[in-house]
Amino acid sequence: xxxxxxxNPKKFMQTSAWVLPWAVxxxxxxxxxxLVWGFFFTPDDYKQGSTVKIxxxxxxxxxxxxxxxxxxxxxxxxxxxRRHHVSAxxxxxxxxxxxxxxxxxxxxxxxxxxxxxxxWWAWDPRLxxxxxxxxxxxxxxxxxxxxxxPDTAADLTSILCLVGSVFALLSRYAVNFWNQGLHQGASxxxxxxxxxxxxxxxxxxxxxxxxxxxxxxxxxxxxxxEIRARRLKAxxxxxxxx
Amino acid sequence: xxxxxxxAFAVLASYAATALLIAGLVALSLWQSARTxxxxxxxxxxxxxxxx
Numbered sequence: 001x002x003x004x005x006x007x008n009p010k011k012f013m014q015t016s017a018w019v020l021p022w023a024v025x026x027x028x029x030x031x032x033x034x035l036v037w038g039f040f041f042t043p044d045d046y047k048q049g050s051t052v053k054i055x056x057x058x059x060x061x062x063x064x065x066x067x068x069x070x071x072x073x074x075x076x077x078x079x080x081x082r083r084h085h086v087s088a089x090x091x092x093x094x095x096x097x098x099x100x101x102x103x104x105x106x107x108x109x110x111x112x113x114x115x116x117x118x119x120w121w122a123w124d125p126r127l128x129x130x131x132x133x134x135x136x137x138x139x140x141x142x143x144x145x146x147x148x149x150p151d152t153a154a155d156l157t158s159i160l161c162l163v164g165s166v167f168a169l170l171s172r173y174a175v176n177f178w179n180q181g182l183h184q185g186a187s188x189x190x191x192x193x194x195x196x197x198x199x200x201x202x203x204x205x206x207x208x209x210x211x212x213x214x215x216x217x218x219x220x221x222x223x224x225x226e227i228r229a230r231r232l233k234a235x236x237x238x239x240x241x242x
Numbered sequence: 243x244x245x246x247x248x249x250a251f252a253v254l255a256s257y258a259a260t261a262l263l264i265a266g267l268v269a270l271s272l273w274q275s276a277r278t279x280x281x282x283x284x285x286x287x288x289x290x291x292x293x294x
Contacts, residue, residue, distance in 0.1 A: 050246040100267045108256040225275045232282045
């Protein structure tokens, strides 16, 4: 039994068909519990007031915007090194999900920033690197669409993914590299001193689990679509030749 | 409904925008999945093959 068995599209389709209903159920459960708990059953923060409720959307989406790119990077490296088509298709499938999470993080950040910082936007290191990450997502998706040959598209998008990883890392660590920005440090940390209060932390963890599961569910679903689309293209090409 | 005070717009707009973006992504993914599966089923039926 090896992980590379799942590089076989047939094996991937069989396994993902079994996993998907469970993933959907767990995603819905975590998101409903986390968001209802966070929105209805947590108090206002003494400084931020009710805007603290935005944390349950902003932090998980920002984390997943970066983690989605990291997953795409790993899948792209597998494509470059081992030429497994499923990995290239999984990276392609993850990009619109990562873009959506990036947009959620940017929009909720702006809506939180206006009352707290007095501005919707600032050219702060973390905000700026996040905007650049968003543009990389758009470029990555556009590049896949622009190239007819799927193997060439996978090669070129993998290189773009490697380059974009610099900004994914910058988005994560910008507040540590530069101290002059508006954006505060991490809300979650292994160092308990830096963490938010437990009353916010526990529902936040449930929301993060929900966003991770949402990402996994959508990647599985979209990768299945990409595998089917590739097979469809191959069958149509064969039909044209015959 | 909790009392959101003077920040009601920021909080509600955040939840609405997130719901809209994620619902859009899920709807798009489901639509693309159904459309591709239907097209593949048609071609496979025509060529006498099974889904892989």
